[in-house]
Amino acid sequence: VISTAFAPLAQVTAQGAGHASLPIVVVPHPVGDRDQELIRQRGEQIAAQCVRVLTTPAAELAREFAGKHYPLPAAVMPR
């Protein structure tokens, strides 16, 4: 689980660790927010995705996540 600003980095790091098709669940960036209610909402928003990647056969997930493109948020890289 990682925020959108760091998803490409997470993907390359996973590739370097030998898990090129690691399922990555993204949350909006940033997560360094002091509003605990907001952080709770973000967790709840991805809960179903987390359950899915933990309970779906690895081969099926590999097809979905291998080479998946994670665009950086426009606020981080406008162009």
Add this chain to the structure above:
Amino acid sequence: MKPEIPLVADANDAFDRVNEYFYERGWTDGLPIVPPTEARVQAMLAGMPAHAPDELISVVPPKMGRATMRQIAANAVMAGCRPEYLPVVVAALQAISEPQYGLAHRQTTTHAGAPLIIVNGPIAERLKINCGRGLFGPGWRANATIGRALRLVLINIGGAGPDVDASQTGHPGKYTYCIAEYEKANPWEPLHV
């Protein structure tokens, strides 16, 4: 049927096409590169003839790419290095691959820093690595291209292109960052001590 690449292209056209191709794939630092043809890579490898092309120098994070002599030489060609610069590029990569440097952290941090290469010894004079006025500035091929070659290695072999490098502001030293020690004027112990 129109071929994707014309059968005949003049040299300038090929240069432009190679540069567009490399840039679109994220294999550059944004500046034009010297196309790493087989002949140029072989000529670069001749700068360190005691090392085999497939000799592994380092495994570069975060992609954990294998930096063989050949891969390093290709990036040195792209950066515009002369073959005699290759030993410095390799030594710099070896230095930042030491565990205490923490290259994985440097490659992925939100901090803006970049590895600074400071060259000590007779090779600095031989290669004309500037250690005097304007040493961080433009105009010196060895300073410019040795630092750039290391950056291209970090991008292309290490996988730290602009989408992956999380540095918040970046840093001009991420294009090139190489100087020599001015040993004769250094009031402290020289770096090799």
